[in-house]
Structures are given as C-alpha cells and as structure tokens.
Amino acid sequence: MSISxxxxxxxxxxxxxxxxxxxxxTKKGLDEDVIRAISARKDEPEWMLNYRxxxxxxxxxxxxxxxxxxxxxxxxxxxxxxxxxxxxxQRSWDDVPDDIKETFDRIGIPEAEKKFLAGVGAQYDSEVVxxxxxxxxxxxxVIFCDPExxxxxxxxxxxxxxxxxxxxxxNKFAALNSAVWSGGSFVYVPAGVHVDIPLQAYFxxxxxxxxxxxxxxxxxxxxxxxxxxxxxxAPVYTTDSLHSAVVEIIAMEGARVRYSxxxxxxxxxxxxxxxxxxxxxxxxxxxxxxxxxxxxxxKYPSVFLKEPxxxxxxxxxxxxxxxxxxxxxxxxxxLADNTSSVITSKSISKDGGISTYRGxxxxxxxxxxxxSKVVCDALIIDDKSVSNTFPYMEVTSDDAVLEHEASxxxxxxxxxxxxxxxxxxxxxxxxMIVNGFLDPLVKELPMEYAVELNRLIELEMEKSxx
Amino acid sequence: MANxxxxxxxxxxxxxxxxxxxxxxxxxxxxxxxxxxxxxxxLAKYDMSGFQIPNKTKNESLxxxxxxxxxxxxILINKTINSKAVIKLNESGAKNITxxxxxxxxxxxxxxxxxxxNLAEDAAAHFKNKLGLLSLSSFKDSxxxxxxDNLELEKPVIVEFESKxxxxxxxxxxxxxxxxxxxVRIIQKIKCAESSNTSGVLNVSCGDNSNIHTATxxxxxSDSLVFINRYFYLSQDAFLSDFQSASGGKLIKTRTEIDLxxxxxxxxxxxxxxxxxxxxxxxxxxxHHMVKDCFSQATIKSxxxxxxxxxxxxxxxxxxxxxxxxxxxxxxxxxxNNGARADSIPSLxxxxxxVKCSHGSTTSRxxxxxxxxxxxxxxxxxxxxxxxxxGFLSSVYDQLSDSIKSYSESIIxxxxxxxxxxx
Numbered sequence: 001m002s003i004s005x006x007x008x009x010x011x012x013x014x015x016x017x018x019x020x021x022x023x024x025x026t027k028k029g030l031d032e033d034v035i036r037a038i039s040a041r042k043d044e045p046e047w048m049l050n051y052r053x054x055x056x057x058x059x060x061x062x063x064x065x066x067x068x069x070x071x072x073x074x075x076x077x078x079x080x081x082x083x084x085x086x087x088x089x090q091r092s093w094d095d096v097p098d099d100i101k102e103t104f105d106r107i108g109i110p111e112a113e114k115k116f117l118a119g120v121g122a123q124y125d126s127e128v129v130x131x132x133x134x135x136x137x138x139x140x141x142v143i144f145c146d147p148e149x150x151x152x153x154x155x156x157x158x159x160x161x162x163x164x165x166x167x168x169x170x171n172k173f174a175a176l177n178s179a180v181w182s183g184g185s186f187v188y189v190p191a192g193v194h195v196d197i198p199l200q201a202y203f204x205x206x207x208x209x210x211x212x213x214x215x216x217x218x219x220x221x222x223x224x225x226x227x228x229x230x231x232x233x234a235p236v237y238t239t240d241s242l243h244s245a246v247v248e249i250i251a252m253e254g255a256r257v258r259y260s261x262x263x264x265x266x267x268x269x270x271x272x273x274x275x276x277x278x279x280x281x282x283x284x285x286x287x288x289x290x291x292x293x294x295x296x297x298x299k300y301p302s303v304f305l306k307e308p309x310x311x312x313x314x315x316x317x318x319x320x321x322x323x324x325x326x327x328x329x330x331x332x333x334x335l336a337d338n339t340s341s342v343i344t345s346k347s348i349s350k351d352g353g354i355s356t357y358r359g360x361x362x363x364x365x366x367x368x369x370x371x372s373k374v375v376c377d378a379l380i381i382d383d384k385s386v387s388n389t390f391p392y393m394e395v396t397s398d399d400a401v402l403e404h405e406a407s408x409x410x411x412x413x414x415x416x417x418x419x420x421x422x423x424x425x426x427x428x429x430x431x432m433i434v435n436g437f438l439d440p441l442v443k444e445l446p447m448e449y450a451v452e453l454n455r456l457i458e459l460e461m462e463k464s465x466x
Numbered sequence: 467m468a469n470x471x472x473x474x475x476x477x478x479x480x481x482x483x484x485x486x487x488x489x490x491x492x493x494x495x496x497x498x499x500x501x502x503x504x505x506x507x508x509l510a511k512y513d514m515s516g517f518q519i520p521n522k523t524k525n526e527s528l529x530x531x532x533x534x535x536x537x538x539x540x541i542l543i544n545k546t547i548n549s550k551a552v553i554k555l556n557e558s559g560a561k562n563i564t565x566x567x568x569x570x571x572x573x574x575x576x577x578x579x580x581x582x583x584n585l586a587e588d589a590a591a592h593f594k595n596k597l598g599l600l601s602l603s604s605f606k607d608s609x610x611x612x613x614x615d616n617l618e619l620e621k622p623v624i625v626e627f628e629s630k631x632x633x634x635x636x637x638x639x640x641x642x643x644x645x646x647x648x649x650v651r652i653i654q655k656i657k658c659a660e661s662s663n664t665s666g667v668l669n670v671s672c673g674d675n676s677n678i679h680t681a682t683x684x685x686x687x688s689d690s691l692v693f694i695n696r697y698f699y700l701s702q703d704a705f706l707s708d709f710q711s712a713s714g715g716k717l718i719k720t721r722t723e724i725d726l727x728x729x730x731x732x733x734x735x736x737x738x739x740x741x742x743x744x745x746x747x748x749x750x751x752x753x754h755h756m757v758k759d760c761f762s763q764a765t766i767k768s769x770x771x772x773x774x775x776x777x778x779x780x781x782x783x784x785x786x787x788x789x790x791x792x793x794x795x796x797x798x799x800x801x802x803n804n805g806a807r808a809d810s811i812p813s814l815x816x817x818x819x820x821v822k823c824s825h826g827s828t829t830s831r832x833x834x835x836x837x838x839x840x841x842x843x844x845x846x847x848x849x850x851x852x853x854x855x856x857g858f859l860s861s862v863y864d865q866l867s868d869s870i871k872s873y874s875e876s877i878i879x880x881x882x883x884x885x886x887x888x889x
Contacts, residue, residue: 066500366804380819383786389814391827395799396807398831407824408816 017235018099055168055178062172150186165248184214205234220255249277265293282309302331305339320353329359349385477571487602516663568605585641608639615645622651632661660687686714702728741774770806795825
C-alpha cells in the first residue's frame, strides 16, 4: 500500500462557524463608497481616507502577478470587504459576545494568554474584538493595540511609519489592503525595552465570501526586543474568502524582532500577504512562517538589510494537501556592508498538493562582506504531488558569498525499514520521519506553537494503516 | 518524430517550412520581460532592426579558405555566411555521413530526405518564439548532418559557421541526426564578426544507445547580438555530453533544452560563461525528464568582471511518469569586481516523488585564502588570480572528451590570460 493511502487528510478541526451577526457590513464588492463607508465607520482623519482612496486607484491600475499560484479566479465583486462583528472592543473576555468568545475558547486563546503571553489581540472578521496587554509591560511604554486605536491615539507614530515599508504601489494586493485595511496590530517597543514573553494576535474569519485585510505595524526602537506571534483559522464554506494582510516591521539599531506565524486557514481561503521588514544597524529580524492551511498562499516575508551589521533570518514551513497550493519563501536584500542572512525552507506535498519555494537574495552594488545561505528541502509523500523550487540570486558585489542548495526526496525506505525493524509500525515511523524533517524549524518556535505544530503533523499522519 | 510522406524534392519541402516560419515570424511579437525567461534580458534595450527576414540573395560561390592546419578532425565543414559549404573529409568512415547544405541543393535518397525534414520539423515544433522562427525562415546558412546507425568516428566533426562582416543577418543552424549505436563528437563553432546580428539553432536527435559529444563554442565580435536555441532529443540508452561556452559581444542569449525521452538516457551539460566590459550573457538550461530511469547533470560556471553581467537560469523538470530520476544542477559564479553582476536562478519542478533531485549554487569572489597560499609561494597577486580563475574553469573543461576540450578550452582561457585580473 502506498504511503498516501495510509495517510488520509484529517478533518479540519477549526471548520465550525457561528451565524453571521455583524452589526455593520458593507455591501458586496468594492468601490469608492465602500471605502468611504469603512473610513467613516472608523471615524478616521482625512489623511487616512485620502491614503485609502489613492491606494484604491493603484489597486485598479495594477495587474495580477504573472507568476506564482493561480489566483485569477478571485472575484473581487463577490467579496464583502468590511464586517464589524461588535460595537465595542473589549478588554475582558467576559464582555466578549458569547459566540465569538466560544470561537476563541475553542481555539484556546484565553488559556494561552494566562500561561504564555504578554499581550493578546483577537480579530473576528474586520475588527479586533479583544485586546489586552500585561500591565507591567504597558508601564514600560510598550504599545500594543489595533491600528485604528493607534491612528487615533498615536497619529505621529502612524504617520511617520505607516506605508513606508510597503507602499501602496508595491503590488496589487498591498494596494487592496491599503485601501480597505481594517484591524491588525500596532506594536511599539521603546528603546532598550525587552518584551520577554511573546505578544500574540489571533485572526479569525467567520463570515462567508469575506475579505480580511488586517494591517500590522511593528516598530522596535534601539536595542529593544519583541516576539510577535500570529495565528489564523477560518470556517469551511463552499465559496472562497480572501485574506490579504500587510505587515510592516521596523527594527532600529541593535533591535531584534521575531515574527512567528502559524497559518492554518481552512481550505477555501486565498491567502495573499505582503510582509516586509527594514533592519537598521546591527538589528536582527527573524520571520518564522508556517503555512499549513488555505487554498492558495502567496507569501514571501522579506528583510531589507539597510545598515551595516544587520541580520535577517527566514524559516519557512509549508504543507500542501489536496487542492492546496503553497507558494511561499523569502527575500533578503543586502544593502549594507557586513550583513548576513539565512533562509531555511522545508516543504511537504501530499495528496496532489503543490508546494513551491520562491525566494530572492540580492546583494547591492559595492556591498562588502555580505553572506547568505539558503537551504530548501522538500518531501513529496505520494506520486500525485508536486514540489517546485525557484530561488533567485542576484549579486553585483565582489565581496559577497552566496550559497544555495535544494533537494527533493520522498520518505526513504531505508529510514522506514530502520524504524520498523525496531518495532514501530509504519504510521508511527512515517510520522517520526516527517517530524524529524521539520525538527530544525520546530525548535525555533515557542513551546506551545511547537507542540501545536507537532500535533497538526501527527493528525495528518494519524489514520495511517500500519 | 512525425512520419511525413514526402512527395517533393527536399529543397522544395524545406522552402515550404521556411515560408511557414516566415509567416509566423511576421505575426509574432518579440519576447518581453513579462515572460519569465526574458525578464532579465529586455530586447527593447537592443537594436533589433537587423533581425528581419533575410533577402533571398543568390548564394555566392566565393569559397573562403579553410584555416585549420592540423588534421585533427574526421570532417571539417566551413559554412560562411551566404555561401555554400566547403567540406573536407579526413577519415574513411566519414564518407557514410550525409551532409546536406540547403544552399547547394541536391537530391537525397528517401530515408535521408525523411530524416532531414524530420529535423527541420522538430525544430519548428520547439523553437516557437520570434527568434526561433527567424532562424527557421531561411536555411541559407544551415547545415544538416545525418549520421547512419552503428557508425563510430574516431575524430570529431567540426562545423565552422562564419559571418564575414556584420552587414547581413547570420542564421547559423546545425541539424544533426545521430543513428542508433553511433558514436560521434560534433563541434559547432560560431564565429561572428563585429556588430553581427546572429540567430542560430542547434537541433540534435540522439538515437538509441548512441554516444554523442557536442559543443557549441563561439568567437564573437564586439557589439554583436547573438541568440542560440539548442534542443536535444535523447532516445533509449543514449548518452549525451554537451558543452557550451559564451563570451564577447554585446548580448548572448542561449537556451538549451534536453528531452530525456527514452528510458536510461544520460545527459551531461557543461557551460562556461565569461562576461566582461558591457557584455550580457543569459544562459538557460532545461533538463526535462519525461520517462523513468534517466540521469542528467548540469554544471555551469561563470566569471563576471568590469560591468559584465551573467544570468544563469537552470531548470530540472520531472514529469509524472519519470520515476527513479536522478538529476543534478550546479552553478558557481565568480564576481571579480564591484559593478559586475551574476544572477543565478536554479529551479526545480518535480511531479514525481521517487526521484533524487538537487541543485546547488554559489556566488562569491576569489577566495582570499587561495590567493594567500599562492602569493606566499612567490607568485604575484595578479598571476595568482589568473591561476585560480583557470583552475575554477578547468574543472569544467576536464569533464569533456579530449578533442572537444582541446578545441574549446583556449577560446576562453586565452581571453582570461590576456586580461589583467585585478583582485
């Protein structure tokens, strides 16, 4: 029996949903009126409305990318761009409406907050319904709120950084996000402050035919440290929903920012996200990017190493099952001397899924002592699945060292034999090999996420016949 | 291969194919950077006005002198632009080879006619972009070589294509059919004068259990624009070792595709790129595994200096049926100074899980430790640099068969020796 027959896909455990009880929802489709309505609902200042309208114009002008996953079947007129689930954001779980609370209870957010997290944001459709930050961290001057609150309360910071890392002209989906963004996170860490335990945001799509466009901006001042985690799920519908986020990170001199994502969208979500970070002198930015769910994902977290000594690291895990396409990877642009980067990608294709690594390493003209290493490993579980690797390397400097290696394989019979001859059944042996394959990345995740990811992989492998 | 019924004379059949390509050429647009393969070579930046359907000039009977003094060949063919081929045989077995020069038409036996036409039609099926169509719109500078089954040649077949000056469009096309169990080495040398517009094709069909070594080496004058489309078809148990080197000119863009379509076929691709001054060299290779049990390997090395730029795009593509594929791709680039640029894009597209595929790529400057090692032994820094460059490239040349190595090595090595390496 082939391995694929032994490893059927699990049921998507976050597939439940509650009736759509939004207090306000824009009409289907997108035009200027919808954008004005969103902006008016949020009571935004004029400059933000103008930015949205300008972005909408860009969105109309920009073409779809002519590469990557097939996303031509997205019908922009069939999507709801804004749905407000509650009137007011809450700071206590008790005040969150029951159905929303139950959703997040099932996902396990309040429990996690108690145990592991310094702050939590929970977004339901378009709006952040719950936000909290531990008091001692707030006292140090750390800001962790939704971007709407930031626009109201910290306009100087927002104006200074918003849209500077990813301008609305960057690509079609960044333009769309800039036009209709709603919710997300705003994080500001003052100079020298170390936020030792992670901040977390949780994104949940509940409505059908819905587009979630959260916007995240993280500013880490000189010498600070922050670890931000996001998780995502959605119910299973028969029609497609769209998730198109923009995440901007600024790591000032000596700062370190780590951004971890475990994306576990349901199989009808288009996940088209633009993520980019600027790292200044001696700063470090790390993206840990796990993509397990969604119908099609196109996501390439990137780091611009702007000043000497900056370091970028991207760890990417992709799992594609039936009808899924994960087009993921990473980009690092070396713009200054003595900069270094590492990209590690591990992908698994199963049941006809397509995993693609797409990445770029660029070393600008005259940059001294740039170093980069890219390693891509792919595992194809059955003979229906596909694995692609498209790394791009562009070097214009005589003092750069770039290395790239990639390999594609299946679960090796030798390894299976080794384990089974020691008394493991084939299922446990396969699970162990897959977990071993992902191990170097899983180690980089915070404990509870590592456990979650291991559990997800075990679920995928669970129903195997030994 | 198409099983065509041929009624007309071969030259008439080929003219039909020329006209078809010409019509398609007129309708076709130049490749644009929106196409992935052309993203880094924007034709809008180059003067493409010389790339038009050539006038139907009478072939000149002027025969250029053959420069080759040594007899290290089995057949030497000189094909100068707009002229008939000059052929010299130097090995008895070579007489069994059919050489067909469309600018010097003659009647062929039915079998050769069929093979010549198949080669031309195969090329038309593969080279569909505007430059490929242009190459096939006229066979004025083309040559067909039919190697019969079981023929083994000791010495190589050398085909020298030469453009006298940059006035006319140069279309050096070489079509080779290698029969079952044949063993040959074929060198295509493309010699372009200054400011030549060149669009050439190499189409090689390797029969069952054949053992074929090919090389395309070019000697290109400054300011030339050169496009070369290369296609190899490998049948069962065929072995191919292919080498190409590129340097000089303003732009050289080559595309090499290998279809491994017979079980147990084995293909090895080697390439050397040397880009200096304002040269842009854009090389694409495709290792296309269509059936099971095939092996392929590509090794490409590039050196860039001054404002030179090299682009290497490599792809290993494994089809669903191609289990037990064993495929490798390595690309090493040396960037000698700031401002020179090397792009490396090694890609994989894998649709079967029972495969061994991997690629590796490195880009760096000359290793300072190696320089220290040599300079501490009394060698000057400049000489040390040259020695390291030679060593870097000779690891590719060492993989080639002796005759191909001796023929092609000097072309780039001489350039490197002439150049000062400031490191």
